[in-house]
Amino acid sequence: MLIKRATDIPSSEITSEHLYRNRRQFFKAAATTLGAASLSAFLPAPSFAAASKYDTDEKQTPINDVTSYNNYYEFGSGKDEPVVNARAFKTKPWSVAVSGMVKKPATYNLEDLLKGIVMEDRIYRMRCVERWSMVIPWHGFPLATLVKKLEPLPSAKFIKFQTLYAPDRMPEQRQPTLHWPYTEGLRMDEAMNELTLFAVGVYGKEGPAQNGAPIRLITPWKYGFKGIKAIVKMEFTDKMPLSAWMEAAPREYGFYANVNPTVDHPRWSQATETRLTGGVFDQLRPIKTRMFNGYESYVESMYSGLDLRKNY
Amino acid sequence: MIRTLKVVLFLLCLVPFFLLIWGAFTGNLGANPIEAITHTTGDWILRFLVLTLCITPLRRLTGWNQAIRFRRMLGLFAFFYACIHFAIYCLSIANLNLADIGTDIAKRPYVTVGFTGFVLMIPLAITSTKGWIRRLGGRRWQMLHRLIYVSAIAGVLHYLWLVKLDITFPVRYGVVVGVLLLFRVWTAVRSRSPVTQVSGG
Numbered sequence: 286m287l288i289k290r291a292t293d294i295p296s297s298e299i300t301s302e303h304l305y306r307n308r309r310q311f312f313k314a315a316a317t318t319l320g321a322a323s324l325s326a327f328l329p330a331p332s333f334a335a336a337s338k339y340d341t342d343e344k345q346t347p348i349n350d351v352t353s354y355n356n357y358y359e360f361g362s363g364k365d366e367p368v369v370n371a372r373a374f375k376t377k378p379w380s381v382a383v384s385g386m387v388k389k390p391a392t393y394n395l396e397d398l399l400k401g402i403v404m405e406d407r408i409y410r411m412r413c414v415e416r417w418s419m420v421i422p423w424h425g426f427p428l429a430t431l432v433k434k435l436e437p438l439p440s441a442k443f444i445k446f447q448t449l450y451a452p453d454r455m456p457e458q459r460q461p462t463l464h465w466p467y468t469e470g471l472r473m474d475e476a477m478n479e480l481t482l483f484a485v486g487v488y489g490k491e492g493p494a495q496n497g498a499p500i501r502l503i504t505p506w507k508y509g510f511k512g513i514k515a516i517v518k519m520e521f522t523d524k525m526p527l528s529a530w531m532e533a534a535p536r537e538y539g540f541y542a543n544v545n546p547t548v549d550h551p552r553w554s555q556a557t558e559t560r561l562t563g564g565v566f567d568q569l570r571p572i573k574t575r576m577f578n579g580y581e582s583y584v585e586s587m588y589s590g591l592d593l594r595k596n597y
Numbered sequence: 598m599i600r601t602l603k604v605v606l607f608l609l610c611l612v613p614f615f616l617l618i619w620g621a622f623t624g625n626l627g628a629n630p631i632e633a634i635t636h637t638t639g640d641w642i643l644r645f646l647v648l649t650l651c652i653t654p655l656r657r658l659t660g661w662n663q664a665i666r667f668r669r670m671l672g673l674f675a676f677f678y679a680c681i682h683f684a685i686y687c688l689s690i691a692n693l694n695l696a697d698i699g700t701d702i703a704k705r706p707y708v709t710v711g712f713t714g715f716v717l718m719i720p721l722a723i724t725s726t727k728g729w730i731r732r733l734g735g736r737r738w739q740m741l742h743r744l745i746y747v748s749a750i751a752g753v754l755h756y757l758w759l760v761k762l763d764i765t766f767p768v769r770y771g772v773v774v775g776v777l778l779l780f781r782v783w784t785a786v787r788s789r790s791p792v793t794q795v796s797g798g
């Protein structure tokens with residue numbers, strides 16, 4: 286994907302010099318680590334330095350774990366399957382169909398859609414509904430930037446997202462595991478929230494496919510399944526979209542999917558989580574799950590007056 | 598001969614355990630090693646329960662009665678992996694907080710049923726020795742050890758109730774356990790008919 290950096294914006298406004306320097310260090314470290322892949326478990330993991338107010342400085346999940354442990358049912362229901370089954374998945378060319386209550390509905394080539402959008406890195410916590418969590422440097426941009434370009438009509442209240450449906454390329458789509466294609470949705474204010482990203486990659490670069498490339502959603506205060514991958518459709522609508530997991534198990538998964546330690550999954554507690562940081566002995570004890578995954582100050586106001594127990 | 602086979606079997610039964618230990622120290626258990634240990638030990642509990650339950654049908658169908666001499670070891674290995682499985686759960690989910698463990702067991706059906714299956718294995722492990730068979734008497738001992746049927750069913754339900762969506766694996770275990778239990782029902786029904794008098798087991 287050819288994503289050009291806008292040359293008319295001074296780089297100082299985009300990313301701090303510090304982060305840039307740090308990124309080079311990271312690539313150096315990554316090269317060394319790859320060279321000694323078998324020893325990588327014993328070397329200190331390369332990591333990004335927290336550079337913006339959105340970044341957490343918690344210990345980051347090693348890139349190898351981020352890219353080999355994925356819930357991505359299109360490529361298999363086991364978390365170790367996508368890294369294998371998505372190996373040959375081509376993410377170019379890619380188009381995204383924008384439709385519904387929007388001034389610029391069209392099927393866009395992804396490169397055209399992202400033209401002029403500046404990529405940044407955000408280090409976010411990611412909490413899976415299955416009780417594990419990671420700290421991941423996402424490479425992407427605020428969804429709000431794109432939504433503004435597309436000019437939604439005032440009547441649009443939600444955005445419905447859909448993953449590619451291609452059973453010949455996404456093998457699990459031949460099985461009725463979920464109702465394909467995977468569907469997710471956000472309320473308009475959630476989509477415009479400063480935390481919400483469209484990510485094109487992890488650890489400072491585009492890809493890989495098993496992490497949702499070429500384009501996926503990131504909402505760090507929500508459970509991971511909200512982060513729909515390989516997006517090909519964005520529909521602006523006034524109806525609350527029915528997500529794939531709501532359809533599969535409505536008693537267990539709701540539209541909001543906000544991380545909430547006080548509202549348990551019907552079958553298991555959400556009070557604690559296992560933070561995946563690369564070491565078995567660090568991970569033996571759980572940590573406490575935080576309200577909205579620790580992003581209360583950014584998102585709490587969107588849900589005032591909403592019964593979070595009913596609207597899980 | 599049986600002695601040698603028992604030693605070989607004992608070492609084989611320990612292979613999954615040592616693979617986990619090795620994996621934990623070399624960082625080869627993937628991104629979520631705790632989950633890997635929990636799932637691997639969980640699988641081996643069910644496998645050893647199934648193997649234990651295979652002994653009687655194997656004897657009946659092949660006439661190889663010596664098979665009985667491996668049964669205790671297989672059952673005890675199911676219990677061994679269940680102890681690790683339960684200990685990891687207590688650490689990684691409840692952080693060894695007894696109140697939280699109690700709440701979890703009472704509140705979550707999959708934990709309740711899994712814990713029940715585990716607790717029922719304790720008396721079986723304790724009374725698995727020859728001394729206990731003598732003390733209890735063969736018939737009473739056999740009655741008690743039928744609790745393994747409950748543990749096996751509980752194990753399958755535990756697995757079935759915790760998977761997110763894809764029930765392929767718990768259903769497979771369910772079918773195998775179902776067939777093995779139906780074999781007991783079938784032999785019991787047959788033994789009730791006046792023609793043959795074979796005790797069930």
